Amino acid sequence: AQSVSQHNHHVILSEAASLELGCNYSYGGTVNLFWYVQYPGQHLQLLLKYFSGDPLVKGIKGFEAEFIKSKFSFNLRKPSVQWSDTAEYFCAVKTSSASKIIFGSGTRLSIRP
C-alpha cells in the first residue's frame, strides 16, 4: 500500500532561519505530489503541487519543493522563515491510478519571533 512519511513531527526555528521539511513516499509508479498547510484555526490550504516537468516547484509565500524521483522524496524548503509560517505542514501523494490523496502525518512548525 502507498504511504507517506514525514520525518519530523515538530520543528522549532527562529525567524530568518532556513527550513527544510522531509517527505518520502512509497509508490513505484507515476505520482502527483502536494504540500498542504494548515494555519492555526484555518483549514487545509494548498501550498504547492507537482504533476510533471521541472522537479523544482515553487509555491505560495516563498515556499518551494524538489521532487527527487530516485529518492522518492519531495522535501519542502524556504530560505528564510517568518513568524507567520507557524502552522502544520502535510505532504501528500496521489497516484495516477487512484483518486484519493494519501497524507503524511504532518510536521508542526513553530517559529520563535
Added chain:
Amino acid sequence: DTGVSQDPRHKITKRGQNVTFRCDPISEHNRLYWYRQTLGQGPEFLTYFQNEAQLEKSRLLSDRFSAERPKGSFSTLEIQRTEQGDSAMYLCASTPSVTGARETQYFGPGTRLLVL
C-alpha cells in the same frame, strides 16, 4: 468561488446517537471527497463521489457510516450509533474532474466531532 463549506463546524454528541454532516463543494466541482483526521495525524480517505455516484469507499468506512450525494451537488455523511473512537475532524474536499488525473483537491474547514 466561495470555497468548500461544511456544516456544522462543531458537533458534540453522546455515544450511541446518530449524527449527520453536510458538505457543499465548490460550484461545478463534480468530484467530492470525505476524509477523517484524528489528532496528530494527517487526513485519511473515507470515500468519494463523481457527481452522484459513490465510486470508492475506504475500509475505514464501517457499516455505521453512510455518505450520499443525491443530486451531485452537496453531500451528507451520517454516522449511526456513534462511538468514542469516531471523535475526529471530518473533512470534505472537492475538485473538478480533470483528464490525466491532474486534479487538485480543495478542502473545507471541517466538522469537528466529539463523542462523549
